[in-house]
Amino acid sequence: MTTVVVVAGVLGVLAGGAVLRPWAVTGTTSRAVAVAPTTGTSSPPPTPAAPAPPVTATPTPLVPAIDLAGQSTEDPSSTWVVVNKSRPVAPLDFEPADLVGLGDERVRTVVHDDAVAMLAAASTAGVQLTVLSGFRSYASQREIFDSMVGHHGVAEAEQVSARPGHSEHQTGLAVDVGDLTDPSCDFLPCFATTPAGLWVAAHAQDFGFLVRYTPENSAVTGYAAEGWHLRYVGRELAGHMRSAGLTTLEETFGLPGGPVYP
Numbered sequence: 028m029t030t031v032v033v034v035a036g037v038l039g040v041l042a043g044g045a046v047l048r049p050w051a052v053t054g055t056t057s058r059a060v061a062v063a064p065t066t067g068t069s070s071p072p073p074t075p076a077a078p079a080p081p082v083t084a085t086p087t088p089l090v091p092a093i094d095l096a097g098q099s100t101e102d103p104s105s106t107w108v109v110v111n112k113s114r115p116v117a118p119l120d121f122e123p124a125d126l127v128g129l130g131d132e133r134v135r136t137v138v139h140d141d142a143v144a145m146l147a148a149a150s151t152a153g154v155q156l157t158v159l160s161g162f163r164s165y166a167s168q169r170e171i172f173d174s175m176v177g178h179h180g181v182a183e184a185e186q187v188s189a190r191p192g193h194s195e196h197q198t199g200l201a202v203d204v205g206d207l208t209d210p211s212c213d214f215l216p217c218f219a220t221t222p223a224g225l226w227v228a229a230h231a232q233d234f235g236f237l238v239r240y241t242p243e244n245s246a247v248t249g250y251a252a253e254g255w256h257l258r259y260v261g262r263e264l265a266g267h268m269r270s271a272g273l274t275t276l277e278e279t280f281g282l283p284g285g286p287v288y289p
């Protein structure tokens with residue numbers, strides 16, 4: 028517990044006050060570089076300043092503030108990809124190449140170790156957190172969505188289920204979790220009040236996961252609250268979002284969301 032608090036504190040300090048936004052990055056990378064005039068005759072001619080790197084370049088690891096342009100929000104293999112009703116997975120039938128087992132489910136390799144650490148930390152805290160679903164293919168999401176439409180109609184289905192090609196589960200970066208001691212609330216609003224639901228709301232971000240859909244952000248995300256749906260974004264971005272008071276990827280990156288498919 029002490030370690031977690033310290034890490035979160037460090038991230039808060041690093042991210043606080045010096046956040047690089049995409050528009051700020053452009054200004055930073057294009058700033059003029061002063062070149063000293065040549066005074067000696069034996070010195071080699073000054074080397075011209077190197078051109079500024081593109082804003083999509085890999086961030087320098089030692090830069091203390093997070094570079095929000097440092098990873099793609101479009102590429103479905105990026106841990107920062109933003110998928111919602113306005114932003115489908117592209118290509119629509121994308122399937123990750125590096126899925127690994129997590130219990131009975133599969134997730135991206137990058138998700139695995141932090142998920143295992145999160146489950147272990149929950150267990151240490153006396154919470155029986157379990158993974159109920161991970162990667163879902165385009166085809167399986169189509170089955171789920173069509174079933175929801177069949178049972179509840181299109182309007183209600185679209186409140187609670189993504190159209191195929193619009194689910195974060197297709198990226199292998201999302202997991203749905205449950206409480207082994209109270210499975211009656213699995214996939215239901217009451218999950219948020221179970222020990223597991225309360226624990227992930229307080230601690231999932233320590234391990235790089237967001238509770239993606241909350242009652243407060245549903246207008247932005249376009250989905251009803253799902254206290255069980257955790258989206259992996261990595262510890263750096265999760266820590267930045269917490270210190271900045273942001274709960275959605277849409278607001279973090281200035282990207283569209285909302286409940287309506289364009």
Ligand SMILES: [Zn+2]
Nearest residue numbers: 201202203256
């Ligand atoms: Zn989910």
